[in-house]
Amino acid sequence: MRRLDVGLADYTQNFVQYMMVSRWLTALGQMLSYEQNDMLGQVDNCHLAQADIKSPSHEDCMELAQIHSVSRIAHNFASAS
Numbered sequence: 001m002r003r004l005d006v007g008l009a010d011y012t013q014n015f016v017q018y019m020m021v022s023r024w025l026t027a028l029g030q031m032l033s034y035e036q037n038d039m040l041g042q043v044d045n046c047h048l049a050q051a052d053i054k055s056p057s058h059e060d061c062m063e064l065a066q067i068h069s070v071s072r073i074a075h076n077f078a079s080a081s
Contacts, residue, residue, distance in 0.1 A: 043068045 047064035054061060 040068065040071050043071060 047068055050061045
């Protein structure tokens with residue numbers, strides 16, 4: 001069996017790489033969460049405006065309500081994890 005020489009420098013290098021990737025993924029997750037929250041508000045405002053102009057039971061309003069509902073469920077699931 002071949003012996004691998006692993007030193008402190010190897011552990012340090014791998015740890016630094018792990019931390020850099022971890023921070024990058026955290027930042028990416030925060031950015032995506034911000035974008036999702038921003039779009040959620042826009043869909044909600046569009047739904048309310050369409051309901052005022054047309055009627056709450058109009059097919060456009062129903063579609064926007066469904067999009068908002070699904071987005072809200074996804075947002076709550078992502079926030080909980």
